Amino acid sequence: MKAFVATGNPAESVRRIEVQEPVQRPDEALVKVDAYSVNRGETFQLEGPPREGWRPGKDVAGLVVQAAPDGSGPQVGQRVVGHPPAAGWAEYVAVPAGGLAVLPSSVSAVQAAALPLAGLTALRLLRTAGSVAGRRILLTGASGGVGHYFTELAAAAGASVTAVSASAERGERLGELGAAAVVREVGDAQGAFDVVLESTGGKNLPVALSRLAPRGQLVWFGQASREPVELNFFDFFAGPLSATVRHFSYADSDGPDAPDLQTLVRLVAEGRLHPEIGLTADWGLTAQVLDDLRQRRIRGNAVLTLS
Incomplete structure (x- = not known):
């Protein structure tokens, strides 16, 4: 073959x-x-x-x-x-x-x-974020498949999603999928946010952290910029007091992928995921x-x- x-x-x-x-x-x-x-x-x-x-x-x-x-x-x-x-x-x-x-x-x-990869990542990110109804979420690197899936899933669950996308065309589509706001740069996001989902790394992660509300949660799930992160932990006292930073991997699942794949397929068949x-x-x-x-x-x- x-x-x-x-x-x-x-x-x-x-x-x-x-x-x-x-x-x-x-x-x-x-x-x-x-x-x-x-x-x-x-x-x-x-x-x-x-x-x-x-x-x-x-x-x-x-x-x-x-x-x-x-x-x-x-x-x-x-x-x-x-x-x-x-x-x-x-x-x-x-x-x-x-x-x-x-x-x-x-x-x-x-x-x-x-x-599979993008959909499973988005679905499991949503679970990691917890109950999102009525909560404000900042999503960086939203132009790709994960960003689109997560925005649609989270908005349908009642979250207010601010998506970061440098592409005007992709930003418009994210708005159609339910994003409450779309910004070109992380620094343009108007916080504070209950949850920040950060996938770009480099200089963006500290900026995203500064948009986090006290006792909020920052979930790091990628480093698309391929640049190392420099984080000053004294920055937590400037706003995101007692916040949590955690790493996420879509592969860290308790069971097989089949049930989550079936959920994604069902949502597509029902017209609830695109x-x-x-x-x-x-x-x-x-x-x-x-x-x-x-x-x-x-x-x-x-x-x-x-x-």
């Missing part, structure tokens, strides 16, 4: 080659991939692959062609969305049954492929799309399709 592998060459980070078809473990289903999503964070992984033989790809949608040998999960012929640990940019991928959710006919493979597809292209263009992601030429999710 054909699959993309990491090259270790910044000029061409991936190459499509022939590889062996996956060998299923007892709890894995074999999925014929119809579409997959690429995320900006994966471009960072390609710069330094985590292990020998690793292949990229964590967001897929397709058809189960072999069910898990242990009988768990979706069965042959069912359309699914999946979140494998790796190797999804391929014609076939073995996915743990606990990382698969069945798709209704109303949800397309392109929509579904845009859900995947933001910034680009759809043939999977042969994966290397070019990755470069576009690095250069921030794509807003929302980028989805590659297999014929």
Whole structure:
């Protein structure tokens, strides 16, 4: 079968080659991939692959062609969305049954492929924020898939979301999804906020912290700027007295991904969650799309399709 592998060459980070078809473990289903999503964070992984033989790809949608040998999960012929640990940019991928959710006919493979990483992150961020009804939330780096999903979910739950987006077009869309306010810079946000969700790092995190209300919570879940943070803890006395700063990882979950994936699929099917597809292209263009992601030429999710 054909699959993309990491090259270790910044000029061409991936190459499509022939590889062996996956060998299923007892709890894995074999999925014929119809579409997959690429995320900006994966471009960072390609710069330094985590292990020998690793292949990229964590967001897929397709058809189960072999069910898990242990009988768990979706069965042959069912359309699914999946979140494998790796190797999804391929014609076939073995996915743990606990990382698969069945798709209704109303949800397309392109929509579904845009859900796993960004959608799971947004859904679990919302849980981390706690009861958000009536609370003010500041969200930095809101132009991407996580930002769009979180804004729509939080606004529907009764939160007042201020989203930070440098793009006027993306800002307008965030407003349509329920953001109470959209600002171009973190410093333009009018606090104080009960919760700050910070994903850019660098100089923005201390500014975001200064917008936090006393006893509020700042949740750090990314560092898109790739710049280190310098934080003066005396700044807590200037406003966010007794505030909490915590780290969040979407992978820190108590159980399998399938229930949360099924929730995301249900919300899309009911018209209550809208995947933001910034680009759809043939999977042969994966290397070019990755470069576009690095250069921030794509807003929302980028989805590659297999014929």
